[in-house]
Each structure stands twice: as structure tokens, then as C-alpha cells.
Amino acid sequence: MWQAGGRGVLALLRRDVVERRGLRLSFLLDLMFGLLNLLVFLFVSRVLMPAPAADFSRSASYFDFVAVGIVFLLVIQAATVQVVARVAAEQRDGTLELLAAQPVPGWALALGLVGYPFAFALLRAGVYLGLLAAFLGLHVGDADWPGVVVVLALAALCTLPFGLVLMGFAVAVGYGDPAARLLVVALSFLSGTYFPTSALPDVLHPVCAVLPTRVALTGLRHALTGGGWAGAAWTLAGTAAVLLPLSAWIFDRALWFARRRGALTRD
Numbered sequence: 001m002w003q004a005g006g007r008g009v010l011a012l013l014r015r016d017v018v019e020r021r022g023l024r025l026s027f028l029l030d031l032m033f034g035l036l037n038l039l040v041f042l043f044v045s046r047v048l049m050p051a052p053a054a055d056f057s058r059s060a061s062y063f064d065f066v067a068v069g070i071v072f073l074l075v076i077q078a079a080t081v082q083v084v085a086r087v088a089a090e091q092r093d094g095t096l097e098l099l100a101a102q103p104v105p106g107w108a109l110a111l112g113l114v115g116y117p118f119a120f121a122l123l124r125a126g127v128y129l130g131l132l133a134a135f136l137g138l139h140v141g142d143a144d145w146p147g148v149v150v151v152l153a154l155a156a157l158c159t160l161p162f163g164l165v166l167m168g169f170a171v172a173v174g175y176g177d178p179a180a181r182l183l184v185v186a187l188s189f190l191s192g193t194y195f196p197t198s199a200l201p202d203v204l205h206p207v208c209a210v211l212p213t214r215v216a217l218t219g220l221r222h223a224l225t226g227g228g229w230a231g232a233a234w235t236l237a238g239t240a241a242v243l244l245p246l247s248a249w250i251f252d253r254a255l256w257f258a259r260r261r262g263a264l265t266r267d
Contacts, residue, residue, distance in 0.1 A: 034074065034128060035136075041066050042136055058225040060139040067138055068221050069193035071128045072155065073184070076213060078121030079159040080166055080184055083114045084176040087167045096171070097264040106252030107245075110164050122156055129224075142226030147233070151223050154236035155216030161240075161247035162187075168247075168254030172263070187213050212239045 045063035059065035090096035090113070099109055129148070132138035162183060170176025188194065190204065191213040200208065208214050212235075219232025258264050 058227045075121045078117045079163040080180040082117045083163040084166050084170050084180040094265050106255045107248035110251040143224045147223035147229040151219040157240040158212035158236050161243035164247035164251045168251040172254040172257045
């Protein structure tokens, strides 16, 4: 079963790489849009007067704080909105039903479908960080780059379970896209993407404390400023070890449920 699953994941990855090999213009346009968005925050940060007690997680300025948040938000969007859109397209095209009929376990199908968006999101995040440091003044003089790589990879793994569960919801019930967009907004609000979580009402602090996305953002900001990131990395590794198998199982059950209902193909 494990060998068949591994072959299935690699086959789906190869298919996606071949299909998207010529999308360089799309990538460049996406990069330009992201940089323009970050440029807006750069100018906003120059007129913004943060509260004296604001905790920016060791970031040198509000722009440094929000720029890292936006880069990680792109990873969250890839692991949620993009993978849900992907599985919905597979359903509309009828290919999901064909894939589910193959002798491949459901977890392998799930990982194969999210593999390309996941890898592309990590690559894009790295490109954004490089451009931010080179052209927009992101302070990385004290950055621990091995720590940045480790935390970013583990952070992405911790966002993947959200996407797998949403994929299962989309396959079994539908309406995955609005659910994914709502989750992205909630996670960006509660994880400290645009402002420190200390600015939120006290009743929300326990929720923020247990979110892996909040831990990931704090660890990433610390790694980029030379702070301690090992604690965040261990927390993220443990979270991924628990949530990834659980979310893959949930997707497998959702696939079974949709197959029983004859809903693997939708208009």
C-alpha cells in the first residue's frame, strides 16, 4: 500500500509539473501583484504611528512585521484556497472519479493533489523574502537562514492539514471555496498577520495561542531577526506529526462518502 501510495503521489506531481511548465507569465504577474501589495504597506508604514507598547515580535518596523505576515499568508492561501479550487476543478472535469478508481489509497491522492501548490507556495515565499530584502528594505542582517528555511517548511506543513480537511469538505459536501476563503480571513486575523495578536480582545488570546499559524509566524519573524526559533520549530513539528495523518484520514473518509453518494463528479 505504501509503495502504491508513493507512486501515486509522484505520478500526480509529475503531471502537474508538466501541465504548468509553461505558466511563467502567470508566475511573473502574480509576483508583480504581490510586490505592489507589499509596496502599499511600505508607504502605509511610513505614515503609521504604532502604539508605544506594540509588540512586533522583534521586527525592526511595522513594515518588517507585516511583510513577513503577508509572505506567510501566501502559503496559507496556497494550502487552502488553491488546493480546494484544484480539487473542485478535478471534480468538474471528471478526473477525480477516475483517480479515485485507481488502486491508490486516499491519503496518497490527497498528497498528490496538494503537492504542487504546496511546493510552489514555498518557492514563491522564498522569492518574496529575497526581493523584500534586496529592494524593499526588509531587515535581514541578523537572520538565521537555516532557521528561516526550517521554520518556513514546518509552518507550511502545519497549514496543509487545513487544506486537506477543506478538500474533504469540498468533495463530500461542496462549497469548499467560500469555506476556504473564510478560514484564510480568520487565520490572518488571529495569527498576527497584519497586527500583533496582543491587540485583540483578551477573550481571543487563548485561541491565538494554540493556532499553529500564530506559532509559525512568530518563529519565522524570530528567525529573520536572529532570535530563538527552535521552540517554535519543535512545536510545529509535533503539530504536523499529529494533524497531517488525521487530516489525510478525514479526506479519505470524505472520498468514501462522496463515492457512496455518487458525488465525485460535480457540475
